[in-house]
Amino acid sequence: MEQFQKSMYDLIVETSTNLPKDVRRAIKAAKERESAGTRSAMSLATITNNISMADDNVSPICQDTGLPTFKIKTPVGVNQLKLKEAIKNAIAEATKDSKLRPNSVDSLTGANSGDNLGGGTPVIKFDQWEEDYIDVRLILKGGGCENKNIQYSLPAELDGLGRAGRDLDGIRKCIMHSVYQAQGQGCSAGFIGVGIGGDRSSGYDLAKEQLFRSVDDVNPNEDLRKLEEYILENANELGIGTMGFGGETTLLGCKVGVMNRIPASFFVSVAYNCWAYRRLGVKVNPDTGEINEWHYQDGEKINFADEAAQETAATTEAEQETKVVTLQAPITEEQIRELKVGDVVQINGRMYTGRDAIHHHLMENDAPVDLNGQVIYHCGPVMMKDDQEKWHVKAAGPTTSIREEPYQGDIMKKFGIRAVIGKGGMGPKTLKALEEHGGVYLNAIGGAAQYYADCIKEVEGVDLMNFGIPEAMWHLRVEGFTAVVTMDSHGNSLHRDVDKSSLEKLSKFKERVF
Numbered sequence: 001m002e003q004f005q006k007s008m009y010d011l012i013v014e015t016s017t018n019l020p021k022d023v024r025r026a027i028k029a030a031k032e033r034e035s036a037g038t039r040s041a042m043s044l045a046t047i048t049n050n051i052s053m054a055d056d057n058v059s060p061i062c063q064d065t066g067l068p069t070f071k072i073k074t075p076v077g078v079n080q081l082k083l084k085e086a087i088k089n090a091i092a093e094a095t096k097d098s099k100l101r102p103n104s105v106d107s108l109t110g111a112n113s114g115d116n117l118g119g120g121t122p123v124i125k126f127d128q129w130e131e132d133y134i135d136v137r138l139i140l141k142g143g144g145c146e147n148k149n150i151q152y153s154l155p156a157e158l159d160g161l162g163r164a165g166r167d168l169d170g171i172r173k174c175i176m177h178s179v180y181q182a183q184g185q186g187c188s189a190g191f192i193g194v195g196i197g198g199d200r201s202s203g204y205d206l207a208k209e210q211l212f213r214s215v216d217d218v219n220p221n222e223d224l225r226k227l228e229e230y231i232l233e234n235a236n237e238l239g240i241g242t243m244g245f246g247g248e249t250t251l252l253g254c255k256v257g258v259m260n261r262i263p264a265s266f267f268v269s270v271a272y273n274c275w276a277y278r279r280l281g282v283k284v285n286p287d288t289g290e291i292n293e294w295h296y297q298d299g300e301k302i303n304f305a306d307e308a309a310q311e312t313a314a315t316t317e318a319e320q321e322t323k324v325v326t327l328q329a330p331i332t333e334e335q336i337r338e339l340k341v342g343d344v345v346q347i348n349g350r351m352y353t354g355r356d357a358i359h360h361h362l363m364e365n366d367a368p369v370d371l372n373g374q375v376i377y378h379c380g381p382v383m384m385k386d387d388q389e390k391w392h393v394k395a396a397g398p399t400t401s402i403r404e405e406p407y408q409g410d411i412m413k414k415f416g417i418r419a420v421i422g423k424g425g426m427g428p429k430t431l432k433a434l435e436e437h438g439g440v441y442l443n444a445i446g447g448a449a450q451y452y453a454d455c456i457k458e459v460e461g462v463d464l465m466n467f468g469i470p471e472a473m474w475h476l477r478v479e480g481f482t483a484v485v486t487m488d489s490h491g492n493s494l495h496r497d498v499d500k501s502s503l504e505k506l507s508k509f510k511e512r513v514f
């Protein structure tokens with residue numbers, strides 16, 4: 001069991017830090033489709049740079065290392081209880097080594113278990129089979145994309161597409177809609193797994209099962225093959241693009257599975273996965289516990305580091321045309337009102353992290369520090385403490401900001417905060433507050449956790465650690481932290497505009513196809 005535990009540790013570390021070859025190829029293809037110098041192309045360059053930084057640092061590609069989900073097939077006679085124990089030990093060890101963020105939270109008290117173990121976490125599902133080896137597949141699916149999963153019950157009335165009936169064409173409409181409704185919030189460009197049929201839970205299971213298929217496989221069911229191809233081609237016409245910035249590539253993969261249903265129910269379940277599609281698998285020798293073979297690792301491995309130099313030149317050229325503004329807190333209202341959607345901001349100096357627990361807390365309580373003129377970063381980092389008790393950031397990309405929509409505007413006004421950084425944008429309430437108060441929303445590239453960790457030069461303090469590592473208020477000193485203004489103090493929102501234009505484009509897919 002000792003060797004099996006070590007194999008599981010290796011599988012976890014590889015999955016968290018090293019994107020599989022099939023996913024890399026899909027991202028490279030997307031990059032080739034974007035025209036150089038656009039916001040989407042620049043974001044993709046940050047993403048691929050981040051992928052190669054994660055390779056070099058053997059550190060998490062994204063700070064949200066998700067809900068570890070294992071799917072295991074064992075030959076008859078293998079003790080599954082022992083495998084489960086070994087996996088749990090490997091998870092705790094990988095968390096201690098900062099390869100996973102402590103992500104298991106008590107749903108009632110909010111307490112973080114600290115080691116990724118707890119009721120229902122990790123997810124481990126077993127099956128038996130006639131083969132003579134153990135097959136272990138692992139997916140680390142983060143929260144932002146998980147929140148964009150959607151389940152349709154047919155018939156349904158869909159925005160932009162009208163009636164979706166109980167047939168292949170109704171299914172087509174649901175899938176097109178699922179891509180539209182995710183916008184950039186699940187860190188597009190994404191991959192979707194679709195489950196047709198089943199009940200509410202088995203339908204989602206089937207959808208997630210599709211995410212274990214290889215990106216470049218071909219569906220053996222002719223109807224589903226056509227549907228997958230149709231979706232991949234046409235979803236990219238929606239113009240949502242990388243991170244919802246607009247652009248050519250919104251979807252990188254679509255896999256559809258089908259199962260029977262009962263007469264009254266007709267579910268179409270969609271599991272959305274961000275570009276940071278961390279799933280791997282291994283074949284393990286049941287006698288020795290050693291890894292014999294890795295899945296998803298056929299063919300060429302794209303090493304994005306080789307392309308970085310070329311891109312730097314293109315990016316620099318494009319940046320010369322973009323207004324780049326340097327900010328250092330405390331920021332004045334006047335400075336903020338000068339910023340417009342599309343400007344690029346580089347932040348130096350102090351920023352504070354604050355996400356769900358902090359925003360909830362600040363509604364009723366005083367802030368532990370003076371936030372007047374300050375910058376709040378929606379981020380739950382991966383942290384490591386050294387022997388001298390000093391904290392270091394191991395991964396620190398933005399989290400989905402829309403969850404703070406009920407609080408953000410009030411909190412900015414209450415404490416005098418001038419800028420918030422996150423991803424995916426915010427809604428009308430925040431936009432109104434930015435206008436009234438003089439604030440700005442800055443969009444960072446979701447999942448680029450190594451890239452941003454590199455901009456963080458020091459952890460200068462921490463408050464509210466009782467909320468756990470991802471939810472605490474970290475005081476960070478940054479240099480050259482780059483983000484784009486996507487909502488300004490003049491009532492402009494790139495997110496609102498992309499939502500509107502993509503809905504118009506969605507309605508072009510109203511007519512029957514299948």
Ligand SMILES: O=C(O)C[C@H](O)C(=O)O
Binds near residue numbers: 142143145185398446
């Ligand atoms: O929890 C996080 O750090 C990010 C999350 O995966 C998100 O996409 O919002």
Ligand code: SF4
Binds near residue numbers: 064142400
């Ligand atoms: S931040 Fe983005 S890339 Fe990371 S897990 Fe969430 S959705 Fe995925």
